[in-house]
Amino acid sequence: MRHAGAGAALAVGALLVVSTAITLPDSWSWTSEQREAFSNVDVQPAVVFRYQQLLPAEAVDFVRRRVRAKERYFLLAGGSGDVVLGVPRQTAARTFARYALLPAVQVADVEDADVVVAVGADPATLGIPLERVERDPAETGVTVARIAR
Amino acid sequence: MTRLLLLQLLFLALGAAALPLLGIAPNRAALLARLPVAYMAGVAIAGIVTAHLALVGAAVGPLELAVLAAVVGLVAWRRRPSNRPLLGARRGRPTGVVGLLAAALLLLALLQVAHLTHMLETRPLYEWDGWAIWATKARALYSFGGAYEPVFGNYPPVQHPLFFPALEALDFRALGRFDGTLVHVQLGLLGIGFAGALWTLLRERVPALLASLGVLAIVSATAFVQQISTNYADVPLAVMVAVGVLCLARWLEDGDGSLLPAAALFLGAATLIKPEGLLFAGAALVAALATCGRARLRGTLLAVAAVAAIYVPWRVYAAVHGLENPEYSLADALDPGYLGDRADRLGPALRSVGGHAFSLDWGLLLPLTIAAVGAALLSRRRRLAAFATVWALLSFGGIVLVFWISIVPVELTLQWAAYRTVASLVIGAAALAPLLAADAWSTIRIRGVSGGRSTSPTSRPASAATSSGSQSRTIDG
Numbered sequence: 001m002r003h004a005g006a007g008a009a010l011a012v013g014a015l016l017v018v019s020t021a022i023t024l025p026d027s028w029s030w031t032s033e034q035r036e037a038f039s040n041v042d043v044q045p046a047v048v049f050r051y052q053q054l055l056p057a058e059a060v061d062f063v064r065r066r067v068r069a070k071e072r073y074f075l076l077a078g079g080s081g082d083v084v085l086g087v088p089r090q091t092a093a094r095t096f097a098r099y100a101l102l103p104a105v106q107v108a109d110v111e112d113a114d115v116v117v118a119v120g121a122d123p124a125t126l127g128i129p130l131e132r133v134e135r136d137p138a139e140t141g142v143t144v145a146r147i148a149r
Numbered sequence: 150m151t152r153l154l155l156l157q158l159l160f161l162a163l164g165a166a167a168l169p170l171l172g173i174a175p176n177r178a179a180l181l182a183r184l185p186v187a188y189m190a191g192v193a194i195a196g197i198v199t200a201h202l203a204l205v206g207a208a209v210g211p212l213e214l215a216v217l218a219a220v221v222g223l224v225a226w227r228r229r230p231s232n233r234p235l236l237g238a239r240r241g242r243p244t245g246v247v248g249l250l251a252a253a254l255l256l257l258a259l260l261q262v263a264h265l266t267h268m269l270e271t272r273p274l275y276e277w278d279g280w281a282i283w284a285t286k287a288r289a290l291y292s293f294g295g296a297y298e299p300v301f302g303n304y305p306p307v308q309h310p311l312f313f314p315a316l317e318a319l320d321f322r323a324l325g326r327f328d329g330t331l332v333h334v335q336l337g338l339l340g341i342g343f344a345g346a347l348w349t350l351l352r353e354r355v356p357a358l359l360a361s362l363g364v365l366a367i368v369s370a371t372a373f374v375q376q377i378s379t380n381y382a383d384v385p386l387a388v389m390v391a392v393g394v395l396c397l398a399r400w401l402e403d404g405d406g407s408l409l410p411a412a413a414l415f416l417g418a419a420t421l422i423k424p425e426g427l428l429f430a431g432a433a434l435v436a437a438l439a440t441c442g443r444a445r446l447r448g449t450l451l452a453v454a455a456v457a458a459i460y461v462p463w464r465v466y467a468a469v470h471g472l473e474n475p476e477y478s479l480a481d482a483l484d485p486g487y488l489g490d491r492a493d494r495l496g497p498a499l500r501s502v503g504g505h506a507f508s509l510d511w512g513l514l515l516p517l518t519i520a521a522v523g524a525a526l527l528s529r530r531r532r533l534a535a536f537a538t539v540w541a542l543l544s545f546g547g548i549v550l551v552f553w554i555s556i557v558p559v560e561l562t563l564q565w566a567a568y569r570t571v572a573s574l575v576i577g578a579a580a581l582a583p584l585l586a587a588d589a590w591s592t593i594r595i596r597g598v599s600g601g602r603s604t605s606p607t608s609r610p611a612s613a614a615t616s617s618g619s620q621s622r623t624i625d626g
Contacts, residue, residue, distance in 0.1 A: 048329070
C-alpha cells in the first residue's frame with residue numbers, strides 16, 4: 001500500500017513537472033509578446049482597442065461635451081452585421097456607448113431619455129420632437145439631439 | 150502607479166490586522182508565518198466591505214480603507230494573544246539540495262507572476278467582457294460612488310455581484326482617475342498574492358518541494374496567464390475559491406480551527422464575485438458537510454453561516470431591485486420536464502466543459518489532481534480525498550447544469566463562457582493536489598542522497614520522515 005502511495009505521489013510530482021514544462025515556456029513568451037506589442041502604443045486610459053471603431057475617441061469627446069453626468073440618453077445605432085460572434089453591430093454600439101459615455105446613463109426606451117445619441121443613423125427617424133440637433137463636425141457620424149419636452 | 154502600489158500595502162495592512170482578530174493568526178509567530186495570506190485576506194475584506202457599502206451608495210477610498218485597517222488593528226492589538234498552536238504549522242525550514250530546489254521553484258513561480266504583472270502595466274482593455282461588463286461597472290461605481298440604480302438595475306448583466314468592480318473602483322479612487330490600463334496591474338498583484346498565500350497554506354502541511362511545484366504549475370498555466378490578463382472576473386474568482394477550498398480542506402483534515410474563518414472569508418468573497426461563485430462555494434460547503442464527521446460538524450456549520458452572512462446583503466439588494474439572471478433560473482434545474490425538453494444540450498455541454506477542463510492550456514492540472522486523489526486514498530487520507538472528489542464533481546456538474554438550463558443557444562454560450570467557467574474548478578482542484586499527495590509523498594525515499602538532514606519531521610505519518618538513514622532520506626525539502 002505504501003509503495004503504491006509513493007508511486008502515486010511520484011506520479012503527481014512528475015505530472016506537476018511535465019505540466020509546468022508544457023505551459024511555462026508558452027506563458028512566458030506570450031507575456032513577453034504582449035508586453036512588446038503594447039509597450040510602444042500610446043494608450044489613452046479609456047480607449048478600448050478593437051472596439052473603439054464603434055465610437056471613436058473624438059466622437060466620445062463630442063458627446064461628453066453635450067451630455068452631462070447622470071443625464072439619460074438613448075443610443076440609436078445604424079449599420080448591420082455581427083461585430084463579434086453573435087453580437088450584432090447595433091448591440092455592440094450600444095454596449096460600447098454604455099462604457100464610453102459614463103457618467104451619462106444609457107436607457108433602453110427613448111421615452112425615458114433626455115437626449116438621443118445617434119451613431120451612423122438619423123435621429124429624425126425616431127419620429128419624436130427634437131431640439132438642438134448637433135452633428136459632429138469631425139464627421140464621425142455621431143449626432144446629439146436633445147428631446148423637446 | 151505608486152498610488153496603486155500603496156493601496157496594496159493598505160490591503161496587506163488590513164489583512165495583517167484582521168488575521169489575529171479572525172483567529173487565523175492567533176499569535177505573533179503565527180501572524181509572521183501566515184503574513185503572505187494577509188494580502189489576500191485584505192483584498193477579500195476590502196472587496197466585501199466596498200461591494201456592500203456600494204449597495205447603499207457609500208464609496209470607499211484609500212482613506213476609509215486606512216481607517217478600517219487602523220480600527221481593526223487596534224481591536225486586534227487590545228485582545229490578548231492566544232496560545233493556541235497552529236495544528237498545521239509543523240514543518241521546519243527546508244534544507245539541502247531539495248530545499249534549494251524548492252526555493253528556486255517558488256522563486257520561479259513568483260518571477261512568472263511578476264513578469265505577468267510587468268506586462269499588465271501596458272495592456273489596455275481589449276477583450277469584450279473586460280470592458281463591456283467589468284470596466285463599465287467599475288467605472289460607474291467610481292463615477293457615482295455607489296450602485297446608482299439606473300445603471301446597476303439596467304446595464305446587463307444585472308445579476309453579477311459587485312466585489313470585482315468595487316475592488317477596481319477602489320483602485321481608481323487610489324489613482325484619482327479611471328484607468329483601463331493600469332487596473333490590470335491589480336490583477337497581476339492578486340496573482341502574486343495568490344501564489345504567496347497558496348504556498349504558505351500548503352507549506353504548513355506539505356513538503357516544500359511539492360508545495361513549490363504545485364504553485365508553479367498553477368501560475369504558469371497558459372490559461373491562468375491569459376485569462377487573468379483580460380480583466381474578466383473568472384481568475385479572480387478562481388483564486389478566492391482555491392484558497393477558500395484549501396483552507397476548508399485543511400480544517401477537515403487537521404481540525405485546524407484557525408483556518409475555518411479564512412475558508413469562510415475567501416468563499417464568502419467568491420460568492421460576491423460572480424454568480425458561479427455561489428456554485429463553487431456552495432459545492433465546497435456541501436462537500437465539507439458530507440465529509441466532516443460529527444466532530445467537525447459544528448465548525449463547518451458555522452462556516453456555512455458565515456458565508457451566507459457575507460452573501461445575503463447582495464441577495465437582498467438583488468431581490469429588492471428585481472435583478473434576475475435573464476439566461477437561466479436555477480428553479481428550472483429542478484423541473485424534469487424542462488430538463489427533458491433541453492436534453493439535446495447536455496451532450497455538447499458535457500463535451501465542452503470536460504474538454505476545456507482537461508485542455509492543455511491548463512497543463513495537466515486536472516489529471517495530476519486525479520492522481521493526487523489516488524495518492525490520498527492510498528495513504529489513508531479518505532476524508533480529504535472524499536472532500537476533493539465531492540467538491541470537484543459537484544462543481545463540474547453545476548457548470549454543466551448551468552449550460553444545460555440556459556436559454557442562450559448552446560453553441561454560443563459554450564463558446565463564450567465554457568473555457569473560463571472551468572477556471573475555478575481547475576485552479577481549485579490543483580490547489581488541493583499537493584495537500585492530497587503530501588502524506589504519500591513523505592513516504593518516498595531517494596537512495597543515495599546524503600547530507601542535508603531534514604529538519605522537518607512530518608506530522609503524519611510520523612514513520613515516513615524519521616526513519617531516514619545516512620543513505621536515504623525523505624523528499625521533504
